[in-house]
Amino acid sequence: MPEMHRTKQARDRYNFLWEWANPVKFMWFSGLALPWLVAATVLTMAIGLIWGFFFTPEAANFGSSVKIIYVHVPSAFMAISAWFMMLVASLIWLIRRHHVSALAAKAAAPVGTVMTVIALITGAIWGEPMWGTYWAWDPRLTSFLILFLFYLGYMALWGAIEDPDTAADLTSVLAVVGSVFAFLSRYAVNFWNQGLHQGATLSLDQEENIANVYWLPLLFAMAGFGLLFVTLVFIRTRTEIRKRRTHALELRERMADA
Amino acid sequence: MIALLARDLRLAIRAGGGFGLGLAFFLIVSVLVPFAVGPEAEVLARIAPGILWVGALLACLLSLDRIFQLDFEDGSLDLLATAPIPMEGTVAVKALAHWITTGLPLVAAAPVFGALMSLDERGYWWIFVTLLIGTPALSMIGAFGAALTVGLKRGGLLLSLLVLPLYIPTLIFGAEAATRGIGGFDNTTPLLMLAGITAAAVALLPFAASAAIRINLR
Numbered sequence: 001m002p003e004m005h006r007t008k009q010a011r012d013r014y015n016f017l018w019e020w021a022n023p024v025k026f027m028w029f030s031g032l033a034l035p036w037l038v039a040a041t042v043l044t045m046a047i048g049l050i051w052g053f054f055f056t057p058e059a060a061n062f063g064s065s066v067k068i069i070y071v072h073v074p075s076a077f078m079a080i081s082a083w084f085m086m087l088v089a090s091l092i093w094l095i096r097r098h099h100v101s102a103l104a105a106k107a108a109a110p111v112g113t114v115m116t117v118i119a120l121i122t123g124a125i126w127g128e129p130m131w132g133t134y135w136a137w138d139p140r141l142t143s144f145l146i147l148f149l150f151y152l153g154y155m156a157l158w159g160a161i162e163d164p165d166t167a168a169d170l171t172s173v174l175a176v177v178g179s180v181f182a183f184l185s186r187y188a189v190n191f192w193n194q195g196l197h198q199g200a201t202l203s204l205d206q207e208e209n210i211a212n213v214y215w216l217p218l219l220f221a222m223a224g225f226g227l228l229f230v231t232l233v234f235i236r237t238r239t240e241i242r243k244r245r246t247h248a249l250e251l252r253e254r255m256a257d258a
Numbered sequence: 259m260i261a262l263l264a265r266d267l268r269l270a271i272r273a274g275g276g277f278g279l280g281l282a283f284f285l286i287v288s289v290l291v292p293f294a295v296g297p298e299a300e301v302l303a304r305i306a307p308g309i310l311w312v313g314a315l316l317a318c319l320l321s322l323d324r325i326f327q328l329d330f331e332d333g334s335l336d337l338l339a340t341a342p343i344p345m346e347g348t349v350a351v352k353a354l355a356h357w358i359t360t361g362l363p364l365v366a367a368a369p370v371f372g373a374l375m376s377l378d379e380r381g382y383w384w385i386f387v388t389l390l391i392g393t394p395a396l397s398m399i400g401a402f403g404a405a406l407t408v409g410l411k412r413g414g415l416l417l418s419l420l421v422l423p424l425y426i427p428t429l430i431f432g433a434e435a436a437t438r439g440i441g442g443f444d445n446t447t448p449l450l451m452l453a454g455i456t457a458a459a460v461a462l463l464p465f466a467a468s469a470a471i472r473i474n475l476r
Contacts, residue, residue: 146426153420170406174420177402
């Protein structure tokens with residue numbers, strides 16, 4: 001067991017959180033949690049989406065097109081959260097060298113990319129009847145397109161480097177620098193063009209968000225998308241860990257043959 | 259460090275391909291655009307700052323992989339890494355050499371190409387100023403991208419995919435400052451932002467780039 005050579009004292013110094021950076025422990029915990037996570041994801045997404053799609057009134061001026069909000073807002077929220085999670089995971093990898101962290105960042109990138117694409121496409125579908133155009137160079141739309149480009153570059157860099165530790169290091173550096181530039185782009189784009197997009201649908205500091213009938217199912221949908229993200233990242237991280245293990249086993253076998 | 263700068267400059271001039279290539283590319287872009295959008299002077303003058311900025315950016319991109327690649331292949335990057343000057347200094351000097359061989363000629367030539375795009379005198383001035391302020395950031399960001407991809411065999415395409423999104427803020431503020439200046443509006447804000455990006459890139463990115471090089475040399 002990898003835990004054995006660590007003394008009790010040293011283990012106490014590590015706080016509770018870092019325990020999960022151990023791949024064995026992560027595999028154990030994620031294997032235990034996954035069925036529950038899947039169930040919770042299916043349940044909340046079903047509640048949020050079915051409630052949102054079929055049991056909310058149609059809004060004046062919008063018709064039923066407003067219901068795309070139940071996919072658009074959660075996916076947009078998760079697209080940004082996924083990048084943020086990748087940034088945190090990359091920092092943890094750079095500072096503390098926990099392999100699970102690097103693999104989790106790698107696992108999150110395609111999920112985040114898909115979320116970005118979903119947000120862009122649902123936005124375009126909504127924009128056509130509402131704004132009369134699929135695409136406008138609005139700051140929010142543009143920033144999402146830029147975010148998509150950052151995701152693409154990040155994944156391409158992972159794919160291009162053969163040595164896994166080098167790849168983890170370089171992508172982490174890219175994630176940190178890229179975050180700064182993504183943030184900067186957000187403000188540059190705001191400065192560059194005023195937009196069509198309405199303000200935030202949900203925010204914590206506002207007295208009133210959207211009307212309550214729409215708000216509750218949206219909350220469920222967002223929780224569902226969040227859980228979906230966690231579930232997918234868990235599954236993908238487990239796959240990455242297993243890939244590492246098979247690779248190590250193959251290497252060992254080849255060494256034994258030689 | 260000065261010796262390194264002199265070496266890089268000599269290499270760029272004598273090896274050929276690096277020094278004039280970016281400029282020739284810039285010229286070709288400026289020639290192609292009127293063919294594509296038509297020769298009307300008003301249209302050209304309106305899109306000129308954007309075209310010149312995008313052209314400069316792409317010309318910069320062309321020569322990025324030369325910053326570290328050749329030194330990586332013949333092993334001199336390893337020697338530089340073990341040299342008494344810190345890696346950050348090496349990166350900064352190499353970015354500076356890239357700027358002198360690519361950015362500076364572009365800055366100097368931009369007003370001439372502006373004439374091809376029917377810009378007026380104010381246009382020459384603002385294109386010159388914004389490129390002068392902005393191109394160091396392009397070189398420095400590019401050096402970071404080159405440092406990330408230095409160990410790769412076919413890094414060129416990946417390099418552009420990594421670097422171009424990073425260029426977005428510089429491009430926005432640079433082109434915006436030029437457009438506003440040419441239109442006779444106040445462009446202090448975008449100019450200051452552009453200068454801020456350059457200053458921050460020159461101050462901070464050498465650390466990120468040298469971290470990437472150390473990883474690649476490991």
